[in-house]
Amino acid sequence: MTRVWDVPVHDSTRVRDARVAAESAADHLGFDEARRAVAALVATELATNLLKHAGGGQILVETVDAADTAPAPLGPGAAPGVRGPLPAGDQGRLVQIVALDHGPGIPDLPAALSDGWSTTHSLGAGLGTCLRVAHDFDVHSAPGRGTVALARIGAVARGRAPVPGARPASAAVRAGGINIPFAAAEQSGDAWACVRAADRVTLLLADGLGHGAGAALASDAAVRRVRECAHLPPPELLGQLHTALRRTRGAAVAVAQVDLAAGELGFSGLGNIGARLRSGNDWRPLLSHPGIVGAHSPARLPHHRLPWTSDSVLVLHSDGLPSRWAPxxxxxxxxxxxxxxxxxxxxxxxxxxxxxxxxTTVAVLTGPPPKGP
Structure with a gap:
């Protein structure tokens, strides 16, 4: 089930709560003492930064599968992206820590990522420390809108510090997401997964009906099943999911699948999962069919097929996000x-x-990052 630690950080006492949340997530994955300490350090630094520079914000801690967030290679025979050694099993999972705020933003982000930079007369080791020790690290900051910082920590140390936003040139499709339980509950009824099978990359988002453990059981069943049959096209996948969820309360589910060889995106959905595809500067909604996976499904589901290019971006979201969001x-x-x-x-x-x-869950699929100069 999707376990998320949602920590509002509005005073110094909550910095400890953020640290404990990161330690708990690391313990859940069986990290050793050294890696638990790294997760705790990153959470502490990010929470402290929220107070110092933004007047507070929110820390979200969860565990994610390394395979979900790893880049997919360009095609047959392409070398996979190197992101450090990741053993199988729970040690192939990562602690993901996200800090978000509505503060003034960071005026000079490159400077803020260097050690010794500070606007509050502190040691200035916050973001620079996170950059060095995290497996993945990235920051987005906009003047007047706030900052989002993300770090992932694995069970083993990476060989070198990551570059924010960087991905290997072989990464044709990348995925990522965040999950926020309703009312700061321990379990979320939403779940997402990204599964790679040969030339196909499949992104799933499931929203179990209602909240809490019952909803989480339904969405978790959808994730388990999609990992077993990601080679199937979206309508057939939804048929498999419909059978797998019959003994649960059911879920709204959307399945998007990129065929790397054909340069095509296939999409099928049942229920109220929102979906939008950006190509160039244009956003296009992808419509799901009314129904509930596991309870009410039509005999035939629509299968949308659209071009997928290097600049395409797909956003799937549950109904916790307003349907008329405008990026x-x-x-x-x-x-x-x-x-x-x-x-x-x-x-x-x-x-x-x-x-x-x-x-509230948002899962995003993108093409490769732009090449450097």
Missing amino acids: AADAVSAAQDPAVTAAVLVRDASSSARPARDD
């Missing part, structure tokens, strides 16, 4: 980690005047 011009970028894009979309669409009514 800022800089919110979606192929240069940043897809999970950062997901967090920016959630941050920009949220406010105290518009509280979430349900679990």
Whole structure:
């Protein structure tokens, strides 16, 4: 089940809560003492930065599969992206820590990522430390809108510090997401997964009906089944999921699949999962069919087929995100980690005047980052 530690950071006492959340997530994955300490350090630094520079914010800690967030190679025979040694099993999972705020933003991000930089007369080791010790690290900051920082920590140390937003040139498709349980519950009824099978990359988002453990059982069953049959096209996948979820309360599910060889995106959905595809500067909604996977499904599901190019971006979201969200011009970028894009979309669409009514999950699929000079 999707376990998320949602920590609001509005005073210094919550910095400890963020650290404990990261330690708990690391313990859940069986990390050794050294790697638990790294997760705790990153959470502490990010939470402290929220207070110092933004007047507070939110820390989200969860565990993610390394395979879900790893880049997919360009095609047959392409070398996979190197991101450090990751053993199988639970040690192939990562602790993901996201800090988001509605503060003033960081005026000079490259400087902020270097050791010794500070605007508050501190040691200036926060973001620079996170950059050095995290397996993945990325930051998005916009003046007047706030900052999102993301770090992932694995069970083993990586060989060298990552470059924010960087991905190997062989990465044809990258995925990432964030999950925020309703009312800071321990379990989310939403779940997402990205599965690679030969030339196909399949992104799934499931929203179990309601909240809590029962909803989580349904979405978790969808994730398990899609990992077993990701070679099937989206309509057939939904048929498999419909059978797998019959003994659960059911879920709204969307399945998007990129065929790397054909340069095509296939999409099928059942229920109220939102989906939008960006090509160039244009956004196009992808419509799901009414119904509930596991309970009410039509005999035949529509299968949308659209071109997938290097600049395409796909966003799937549950109904915790407003259906009419409008991304800022800089919110979606192929240069940043897809999970950062997901967090920016959630941050920009949220406010105290518009509280979430349900679990909120956003999963993003993007093409490769632009090549450097």
